[in-house]
Amino acid sequence: MTDKANRFVSPDNHLLHLITETNPSLFDEYDLKKSGLCLLDWAAVAVAGSREPCAKILLDHAQQEGGEAQSTLIGTGKCGTARQAALFNGTAAHAHDFDDTYPAIPAHTTVPVASAVWAAAERDGRTGLEIITSVITGIEVICRLGLALCPDHYRRGWHASATLGAIGASAACAKLHGLKGKTIMDALELAACRAAGTKAAFGSMAKPLQLGQAAALGLESADLAQRGFTSSKRVLNAADGFYALHSNDFSDAPLKKPLGGEFHIHGNHFKYHASCFLTHGAIEAAKTFFADNGGHPPTSIKQIHVCGHPELLKVCDNPGPQTGLAAKFSVQFCVALALTGKDTSALSTFGKHLTRDSELRNLMNKTTLEASANLNHEEAEVTFSLKDESTTKIFGEPVSSTEPDEERPAIEAKARSLCEPVVGKEGTSKLIQLFSALQTLDHIPDYSGL
Template sequence: MNDSLRRNFLKSTSAGAIACAMPMLPALASAATAVTPATATAPANAAGQGVTRTLARYIVNSRYEDLPENVRKEGTRTLLNWVGVAIGGSHHETVERAVSALAPFSGPKQASLLGRNDRFDIMNAAFLNGVSSHIFDFDDTHLKTVIHPAGPVASAILALSEYQPVSGKDFLNALVLGVETECRIGNSVYPNHYDTGWHITGTAGVFGAAAAAGKLLGLSEQQMVWALGLAASQPVGLRESFGSMNKSFNPGKAASNGLFAALLAARDYTSSEGMIEAKRGWANTISTKQDYAEITEGLGQRYEALLNTYKPFACGIVIHPAIDAAIQLRNQYKLNADMIDKVELRVHPLVIELTGKKTPQIGLEGKFSIYHSVAVAIIDGAAGERQYSDRAVQDARTIALRDKVNATIDPAIKAEQVDMTIVLKDGRKLHKFIEHAIGSVQVPMTDKQLEAKFIDLADGILPAAQTRAVMDACWQVAQLPSAASIAKAAVKAA
């Protein structure tokens, strides 16, 4: 995929295992508060000078009271969605294997795994909750960069919140700051960085985790500079991993790596002063594009959190318009698979690049198949995690309809659009053009729809009453004396 296509996608979608045995940590905030060199006041400029420090200063000084009400609300929706997908993925084979592999080496049982009754040290808990929240590819998406923001950030700070006292307000503020950090850094190198093959949720997400965890640890400005620098040294994730368990490894590792960076910085473990912007720093090493203004301009005035979106369908975001069109036509005309001769799609080139698997063999591959996705959308009227199980991908009826789906690249179609024609065996042609799919910034999921998604994900894992209690805790996060109560509420009974 060339850079111009990726930039078109950017424009069209941007509307608008180490145990921590430290004592409890008030001392961390004071450990290096006096370490503030004269260069602390150096401003960032177009060439990138002072970017890391400018960002660190913003993170350290930002307060919950400074957040606009709509940003607080979107942060709360981000939390609710993340908890739901983490619970939903908590018993997937991927998580089971990771828990089995790491359990013998985990340190003290400091933090919970959502949807399970296991406890791990905070480093491993952050990793495992990050894996769990991404395995269904059902998590939130910042459409400007295709970063999944909550996984790295929320996984890190919820684990930390079970280790030391954290109020709900402080938790929500840290979550928003983490999202802001990773998405702004992602903006600065997207799309070139992503085109090279990096999984940007992992590579940028580590900064969000470090920033959010560092905020809760009370890092000084200098310590936050170091935390961001240590995060820069730990980029994780390649796009080659898509369709395998390895993909969900990336946000999980970004969570634990970011937490690791913040904990080290809290003990004055140093780093370069300009690890994001230096000649041989993060941005110049992993991308041919560096737009540092994306990181520093408008801090505290514009919020990337307001551009976060939530998936109604458990697959790659570029398939969503086609699924939306298929479900609408199915419901309008009461379609079933036996009525259909063929399905013709006109799509943006990126759709084929990312989701062109014609014959997926396992559920995880199905998430990257527009052919499978359209077939299950017509058959089931849904594209949740059940439609991406191994059984669903191997279902004979689904395969038969999948083989009737054809996708043709049309550069005139934007990445968030699809033009669908279903030809019936009786000769009728049914047409649907989707400008913006449900779940986009323009057609966002409502609070009620987010709750319905959460309830469906938790079904069979938590009792209905417990599910309701967890959702209520998420909605009321800013009023909670302890953010850890969210994790405790989401633990599966033994």
């Protein structure tokens, strides 16, 4: 066996053990509360995204395709097949790039997993606790694989939310289906051999579609494995398998970590700015400067220098975005918004009309970028040089709480802001109540009317 082949001596048993042995007896109150918040956040961004053009196209496609009404297409008042629902809900939930993220990879973990699990659970009549268990399992798989493969996986241009999301979704659905042994690995391998997604799609409809496809692919892979569809055991860890093709940094250490400690869902961060998470540190720094300036537009600024993680420059260096989607991936635009007091949590702020705003354009033209490997993905140091030759340097990082009880009011407020324009106050209250009590439910209520 070659040295390269030796690098991939079977971590399969670790994944199989993780999926098989994760169960509610390992969960503490934090796990249950955090998973409920992640699912509420997912549902809220899906409802809001259901009105976006990409979601409307998928809805039209599903209606033309037809099929049994098995699962809810969230926010539309309609149902489709479970696969259609996973594709639609996963795409809609990422349409605004406002869903939670795991910064260390980085990847959006809840959307591909929850979209797949929820569609299958509606179709198959699963309990709330089974949903939570499957979601925690799927997110754990994404995070462990991400830590095993990154940073090279993401650095190469792979969209980890999609590539790893498909495998995590298949693991979650395998858990929901009660699959065992080799059948679980067949599900993962069927997903891995078809998983895809590139960062080159960022700022377009194709980015959220990649997460919808990951959800649908994960569900389909588990469904096929349950029916006896098999794969090759070489797909993941052979010298020409998924791990080797996707990273030169692969280490199975994260996969070997024993169960029983803190689940990686603890590390999911909720987003309070409707833009790429890489921009959030710079936004927070600019918001601080704006507040320190008395809440007035900073007419005295001569130059803005943003120092961030190298990925910030690769993904979000766009000094002249032309569309609202592209603006979410322009750190120059996001900083300008914050410096002029614009609400970066409002979906309408990231509209095409503001990309032409002369005041924002002026600030964008004054902004320069620098990469620093000493900063995390979500951090930034922003230096403001003023016309009086003084400078101010501000460190920024996203604001979040480590305690679900402390974060719940903010997530519920976010859900109301996103959902009420689409499903009204009553529909929004139903969603909030659903995910507050999910672990106690023996079935999912009929929310097809939402």
